[in-house]
Amino acid sequence: MPMKFTNATLKDANSIARLHAESWKQHYRGICPDNYLDNEVDDDRQAVWSQRLSNHNDKQIVLLASGASDSLCGFACVYLAHHKEWGAYLDNLHVSTMHHRKGIGQALMREAAKRVYNYDAQSKLYLHVLKENKSAIKFYQKIGGRHIATYEEVLPWGSRGEVWDFMWTLDQLY
16 A cells, blocks of 8 residues: 655644544453443543644644545654654554554654664664563564563553553664
8 A cells, every 4th residue: 555654733632532443442452441431442542632733832743644545544653753763652552443554664763763773873763662561472472573661550541551662773664
């Protein structure tokens, strides 16, 4: 499937928030409280993406992947120079359910790595994933991610959870 990559703007906040909430509803059921997924996640993600895209940040890249019809297939959000050793932080990577297993997640990772490289060729790329999110972990391992850390943190819905960090060198991804 031919992909087009563009940078998100404030006008994209609603579609990003919908996709983000849809992804959490699918992948986080049983991980976070049902009440959050059923009643709060839509408004929560809308607030997050409206805020992120209305406040300019030179070190934030929100990358959209669109198909032939220009509909949103997936997105990634990267923070450049986020960690002094690990480099750029991939805060979000989500692909619409109808577009799973079509290479879009890997294409988004590759495009994000290219953009990080253009900012700092020596950077690495890392992310956090909930240990219970087995499908994401399997994907990250498949594309060469190395498990580098495990810790506990407060999650967006208020409970604590175990998080795993994965890292790549940029040349692994593109």
